[in-house]
Amino acid sequence: MGMNIYLYSDLEGVAGVNQWDDRSSDRPVDVRRRRRYQRLLMGELNSAAAGAFAGGASRVLLVTGHSDSVLYELADERLEIINGSGYSTWLPELDGSFDGMFFVGAHAMTGTPDATLAHSFSRGIHWNLCGRPIGELGAAAVIAGAHRVPLIMASGDDKLCAEARALVPKIETAQVKVGLGLNCARHLSKERAREEIRMAALRAVERAGKGQIPPCTFAVPPYSCNVRFPVDQAQASENKSGQEWLSPREVNFSSEDLLDLMRKVTY
Ligand SMILES: [Zn+2]
Helix, strand or coil, rough: CCCCEEEEECCCCCCCCCCCCCCCCCCHHHHHHHHHHHHHHHHHHHHHHHHHHCCCEEEEEEEECCCCCCCCCCCCCEEEEEECCCCCCCCCCCCCCCEEEEEEEECCCCCCHHHHHHHHEEECCEEEEEEECCCHHHHHHHHHHHHHEEEEEEEEEHHHHHHHHHHCCCCEEEEEEEECCCEEEECCHHHHHHHHHHHHHHHHHHHHHHCCCCCCCCCCCCCCCCCCCCCCHHHCCHHHHHEEEEEEEEEEEEECCCCHHHHHHHC
């Protein structure tokens, strides 16, 4: 039996990408940029898939993280693809049947100095899980870890790769650019970026097959997550169970169950 890989994708960590994708805009300049970025993303996702299958994967499920970014008709024919909106949970269909998770096109967390397009779900939001600052990569690693699935490969800028290694020291990373500021990077060519990703994916699947990359398990009970917003939140007065607003811009979530906590925080 080959390895079953969950390939999660975002956009901001792709080589060639250093501007925000304004998904609500239909201005021609924004539409043109989105088309360019989508094609660059597909090159990296197909390279990750190629590496995974070469390394021993028998199934790769591609899950679109950044809405409307995956071009279905350009995807490697071996991929299965979850695309669309309205998932009932973040990271749909992720469960213990997967042998490893990839995060391609990932970006560093809010506030990381000089990281390209750094944010955590939304711009300016800071997350702290069980006393440790995390971003989207950390949230994905922790949720996967709760299913005993290791995050085995990540790609993005140098700051994202450092964030990944701090979370999962044994992870394989593909650095496709060097962040020089929020909207600036020194990029590899798309060809070199794709080769970095293909090789990291191949090594990751091979090493995961030998049990060399453990799941991320730093979060320990009692589970809590603090979220700080850059502006006042309208819903700040509503305290539901396991949710306590400390100010109009800061909320604490708590739960006995890690997956329950992450569901509360990500939705
Ligand atoms: Zn993101």
